[in-house]
Amino acid sequence: MPLNMSLASKTLPIDVQEEIDCLYEFVPEVSQHFRIIEKIGEGTFSSVFRAKLKCHPQVEEQFALKHIIPTSHPTRIEGELRCLQQIGGCENVIGVELCIRNKDHVVIVMPYFAHDYFQDYIQEMTLSEVREYMRNLLIALRRVHQFDIIHRDVKPTNFLYNRTTKRFALVDFGLAHEAPVLKKIKQSSKTVQKDLNDTDELKKVLRDMGNIPSVSSLSQSVKKETPIKKETPLSKADPKSKPVLATKQYTPSPTLDSLAFTKRMKSPRRLLLSKRTLMIKDEHGLPTKTRPSTSSTKPGVGCTCQCFNQPMICRMCMARANQIAPRAGTPGFRSPEVLLKCPDQSTAVDIWSAGVIFLSLLSGRYPFFRAVDDVTALAQIATIMGSDPLKTAAKSFGKQFMCSPNPQPVDLRTLCHKLRSAPPRIGKHHSSKTLNKENFTRSWTNIPKSAFDLLHRLLDLNPGTRITAEEALEEAFFTECI
Numbered sequence: 001m002p003l004n005m006s007l008a009s010k011t012l013p014i015d016v017q018e019e020i021d022c023l024y025e026f027v028p029e030v031s032q033h034f035r036i037i038e039k040i041g042e043g044t045f046s047s048v049f050r051a052k053l054k055c056h057p058q059v060e061e062q063f064a065l066k067h068i069i070p071t072s073h074p075t076r077i078e079g080e081l082r083c084l085q086q087i088g089g090c091e092n093v094i095g096v097e098l099c100i101r102n103k104d105h106v107v108i109v110m111p112y113f114a115h116d117y118f119q120d121y122i123q124e125m126t127l128s129e130v131r132e133y134m135r136n137l138l139i140a141l142r143r144v145h146q147f148d149i150i151h152r153d154v155k156p157t158n159f160l161y162n163r164t165t166k167r168f169a170l171v172d173f174g175l176a177h178e179a180p181v182l183k184k185i186k187q188s189s190k191t192v193q194k195d196l197n198d199t200d201e202l203k204k205v206l207r208d209m210g211n212i213p214s215v216s217s218l219s220q221s222v223k224k225e226t227p228i229k230k231e232t233p234l235s236k237a238d239p240k241s242k243p244v245l246a247t248k249q250y251t252p253s254p255t256l257d258s259l260a261f262t263k264r265m266k267s268p269r270r271l272l273l274s275k276r277t278l279m280i281k282d283e284h285g286l287p288t289k290t291r292p293s294t295s296s297t298k299p300g301v302g303c304t305c306q307c308f309n310q311p312m313i314c315r316m317c318m319a320r321a322n323q324i325a326p327r328a329g330t331p332g333f334r335s336p337e338v339l340l341k342c343p344d345q346s347t348a349v350d351i352w353s354a355g356v357i358f359l360s361l362l363s364g365r366y367p368f369f370r371a372v373d374d375v376t377a378l379a380q381i382a383t384i385m386g387s388d389p390l391k392t393a394a395k396s397f398g399k400q401f402m403c404s405p406n407p408q409p410v411d412l413r414t415l416c417h418k419l420r421s422a423p424p425r426i427g428k429h430h431s432s433k434t435l436n437k438e439n440f441t442r443s444w445t446n447i448p449k450s451a452f453d454l455l456h457r458l459l460d461l462n463p464g465t466r467i468t469a470e471e472a473l474e475e476a477f478f479t480e481c482i
Ligand code: ADP
Pocket: 040, 041, 042, 043, 044, 045, 046, 047, 048, 064, 066, 094, 110, 111, 112, 113, 114, 157, 158, 171, 172, 173, 174
């Protein structure tokens, strides 16, 4: 074992070291070129590591290696790579350096972006810092939405912020996909698609993406200390050149390699994850089966079944087929149209999530909505925004929402001021050292009206009238002199 590997293993927990060793073994190119320093993230479909170049220890540059769970759907991986490659690298969207693949193991190599943790700074931010945070988030979303791509998982852990350098990076395109309306038009003009098995599919995907530089070209360019230039077929400056995400549908079968990986990884989480990814997928490669919800979401008004408007589900409704609509994302950040399973979702779902982040920042509470399921999430939204506005919004996208009792909308300004002045709930992370108390208090005693105007526009219950990222950047909150 090379010296640097054994050195690294001294400080890492056993399970993390086991995972790194597995990664080195299954993707030898990673161990040839990188020295993994630590694990920096673990999501549902991936593990992320911080690494340095092995053969050029003098190079300070660090990398984030995202190892995607081997049973992931190839179209998912393709989608994530395409987004990073075509959208990333500018306007606060993380870029990609290269992609390493061995059989069905895929490692996405990105520049490492040192960042702070949301829980650590949310209580310390001044209003002007919140403004800069929101401005930069909206710049990233404007960039993504120019390509008609829905990120789908906008939340603080996917929007990295470095308080020292004042830089931002939107990461994690694992759930991103094209806005469905556009996709339908494209699909109708498509020729017959043939099924391919996972490995063939992945080969093709990665061959098509051949313009991502290889590991050797990366080491060479780093050695010469010249910036790595990536030539993409679509000009980054031209938002009209839109990436086309694959839309093939099939149930993936585990290959021998992914099974071997799952066996080697003894952790129960791994096993669970590999099983989970083999569940039936919807058109976006996401699990679709959900329990029938008690919030009746029947389209149209005329309904003849026995349970309509009742706190029960009748046999007729039990037998109804589940409505298929994309619902991936994180419960507390899901928009009303996602929660109500509206099939025609747009980039507006990301704007709602940005609104939830803004609500967290203005109130100093994170997470703001702690929903365990979609019905609870809807109830929480109704509690804040009022049930009647939610009913009206639901109607606008062909859904019926019922709720008892009927909460009235809460004044967001009063709510945020109250929560801000209450003692912080997340005291553990709160350090008063870096806080200039006077400035801080002054900035929060009189939040401008423009902040709440923007908040209301982002948290518009109706996706059809919800503000876009581009429009939001023109709002008074960002343009007025303070
Ligand atoms: P997942 O799909 O598993 O959530 P992400 O892409 O969100 O994967 O990465 C998980 C975590 O890893 C992020 O929340 C972040 O903390 C860290 N991370 C991801 N990409 C980078 C990067 N380029 N630089 C630094 N940290 C990163």
